[in-house]
Amino acid sequence: MKTLEILYIEDNPSDIELTLRALKKHNVANSIQIIKDGEEALEYIFATGRYADRDVKEKPKVILLDLKLPKVGGLEILKRLKADENTRAIPVVVLTSSREEKDMIESYNYGVNSYVVKPINFDSFSEAVSALGLYWLLINESL
C-alpha cells in the first residue's frame, strides 16, 4: 500500500474537484484520501468506528481541512488533532472560504500550521493549492 500523502477533509464536491484538478495539474499528490464529514474524519484519524481496521500509525503527510463540515466542524477536528500526542506532529492546513478573524485566531490558537483562504479566481485558487501541496509534501521535512 502506498503511503498516504494528503488527507483532504472537505464536504463541497465542487471544491474537492477543483482542488484535485489543481493538485493533479501540478503533479503534486499521488495519494489523496478525501473525507466528506467531520465525524468520519475523526474516525479515520484515530482509527475508530468505520476505520477501526486502519493502522493508526499510518499518518498522512499533511491534512487539508475545511472549517465548515457536517456533524463535526473543522475547528473541533483541529483541536482534537493537536491535543493528541500521536497526531500533533501532522501538519494541518486550514483551507477555507472564511476570512473571519474569529476563525483565524482560533485556528492558530489550536496550533494550525497554515491558514489559506480559498480564492474565488480559479487560477489563484489553483496556484494556492499547488503551492501549499508543494511546500508541505516536498519542501517541509516532517518527523
Added chain:
Amino acid sequence: MTRFKIIQDLSIKNKIIIIILSIIFLIQSIGFTFIAIWDIKRIKSEIQTNLVLNTKLVANNCVVPLTFGDDQQATEALLHLKNIKTIEMACLFDKDGTIFATYPETLNKKDIPIFTEQQNSILEDAYFHIYEPVLFQNEKYGTLYIKANSKPLRIAKRRIIITLILLSIVLDILAIFLAIRMQHYISKPIINLKNHFDKIARNHDFSQRIEKRNNDEVGHLYDGFNNLINQISIKQEERKIAENELHLSEEKYRILIKSTPLPLCLVDNDGNIVYTNDRFTKIFGYFNEDIPTLNDWWIKAYPDKKYREWVLNTWNDAVEEARIEGGDIESIEYTVTCKNGSELIIIIAGITTDEGVLATFIDVTERKFAEIEIRKLSKVFLEATVPTIIENLDGIVQEMNEQAIKEYGYSRAELLGRSIKLLVPEEKHIQADELLKLCRNGKAVRNIEGLRRKKDGTEIPVLVSLSMLTDESGSPIGISSTASNITELKKAETEIKKINENLEERVKSRTAELESVNKELEAFSYSVSHDLKAPLRAVVGFSQILKEDYGTEMDMESNRYIGLIKDNAENMGALINDLLNFSRMGRKELQKSQIDLSAIVQRVKSELQADVQDREISIKIMNLPSINADENLIYHVMLNLMSNAIKFTSKLKNAIVEVGYINQDNENIFYVKDNGIGFNMKYAEKIFDVFQRLHSIEEFPGTGIGLSIVQRIIHKHEGKIWVESEMNIGTTFFFTI
C-alpha cells in the same frame, strides 16, 4: 575817624594791648623827656660851675701878675688851664680891657673875644663862654675869659638819650609782654564766651554750659549767659516736644485721612482737587493726577452730558446752600462712572470750609441693588403661584402670599397667628412637626410629599419645601414654607408609571429582538463567508475548466460567454469580500499604537507597484509624522486611497499622486492627491456611500465599497474625512486621525 574805626574793629585782646601800650608810651615819653631835660640841665650847670670854679682859681693866680704887670707869670698861670681838656682858649684882660695874657700863648687876633665888664657865663655856639673878674680884696684887677667846648655835655646828653631809649625799649618789651599776659585776664573769658556763643550758634547745641572761673563782672556775665542758655534750651526743649507732638498728631491725622475707609476729596476754592485719599482711589480708580481739577472730575465721573449738567446744578446748589447756611452739604445720590468704566451709585455729601470743600462719598451700589433685589423678591414672594407661608420657628403663621389665600380658602386674618397645622390633616401632624424640626436643625427640607387641607376640608397632595430665614448674623428668625399642589402631577405620575411598566417590557422585548437579529446577522455574515463564496468559486472554476478543456472546440461567442460568466462571478466574489470587510470593520475593536505613517505609505506603494509598472506616474510621498492609530486599518485606508488615486489617473500620461500632510491649528491633516479625472463636487457626499460609484465598471473597475470602508475606519478613529475634486483637474482626499 578811620583810624578809630580800625581800632573799633580790633579784637578785645588787641584793643587791650593797644590801650596798655599807648598809656605806657605816653607816660614813658613824658617821664623820660622830663628826666632827660632835668639831667642835661644839671650836667650843664655842673660843667659850668666847674668851669667857673676853675676860672676863679686861675683868676686868683692872676692877681699878682696883673698887679705887677708880669705877663710872663700871667701866661704861666694860664697854662694851668691845660689840665682841663675842654678849655680851648683863655684870655686875661686887664682892668682896661686890654689883652694881658692868652692861652695858648699865641692866639689869632680874630679869635680874641670882645671884652665885656660883666661877669657871666653863657653857652653859645656849643661853647661855654665864661667871664670872671680878677678880684683881690673886692678890687677888680682885670677879667679872665675862658672858652671851653661843650663836648662833655654832648657826651652826657648822648649817653642819657641812649640810656633812656634802651630803657624805653626794654620797658616797652616788658610792657608788651605784660600786656599780652595781662589781657588774658580780661579778654580770655570774653573770647571764651564768644567762642562758646559761636559753638552754640554753629551746633545749635544748647546743652553746653560755660564754666565760671572768676567772680568778677565776666563771671557774672557767664552766669547770665548760662542762665540765658538754660532758658533758651528749656524753651527749645519745650518747642521740640510741642513740635514733635504736633508732628505726631499731624501724622496721625494724615494717616487717618489717608486710610480712612471713607473716600474723601478736598477741593480748593479755585476748583483744584488738592487731595484724594486712598479709599477714593480704591473705589473710583482715579488718582489725584487723573483728576487735577473739579472739571476733570465732572467729565470723567459723569460722561453723559445731560446727566453731568444735572449733577453740576444739583451739586453747586447744595454747596451754595451749605455756604449760606454754614452747614453740611446735602447728601445726594449720584451715579458715578469709575476709571474702569463701571458705574457706582454714590451718596456724595461734604462740608464747606474757608479753603474750599471737603467731599465724602458713600458707595451704596450694593445696598441699592439689595433694595431692588428685596423688592423683586418680595414681589416674587407675594405673587408666586406656589402658596408660600412664612412661619416663626414654632410653626405659627406670620405672613402668606396671595396664592396661599386663594388655594386654601382661608382669609389672611384667619391664618395669621395660627399654627401651620391648621392646614395639615391630623394624620400628617407628626410629619409636619418632624419637618419643622429638621429645618430648625439646619437640614434641607426639599419637595417632601405631604398633604394640605383646605378650609372646605378637601385634601390636596403637595410637595413641601422649608427654608430657614436668617438675619444678617445668620441666626434663624423664621421659616419659609412652600407647598406646591401636585394633584395634576400625581395623576400624571400614575399614568407615567403605567406607561413605564409597558415601556420596560417593550424595551426588553426589543432588546431581545435586536440581540437575535444581531446574532442572525453575525451568523449570516459567517455563512456568507463560507457558503456564498463556494458556489462562486465553483462557477469560476468550472468556467475556467470548461475553457481550458473545451475552449478549442467552442466558437468565439461561446468562449466570450464563458469569459463573461467567469468575470461576473469573480466580481461578485470581490463584492462579497468587500461587504464582509465593511461589516467586519463595524465590529472590530481598534488596536491603537504609535505607528509610522511614512512606513505604511511606503509599504502600500510597493504593494501597488504592479499596477503602475507600465505607466508614466510619479508618486510623491512627504515625510509623514507618526500617529496613534490601528496599523492594519490605516494600512487599509492608505491602500484604498492610493489605489484609487492610481486608478483614476490611469488614463493620463503624466500622472502625479501625492501623499502628504499640512498642520493647521495644531492638527495634522493628511491628504492623498491626484491629478486624475476628478468628479463633480455635488457628488462629494455620495462618494462615501456603500456601492456608490461615480464611474462605470468598464471605465474604472471596483466594487464601490472601498471608500465606505475608509470612512468607517476614519470615523472609528474619531477622525474626519472629506474630499475636494474638480473634473479633469484632480481629486484630493483629506483626513484627520
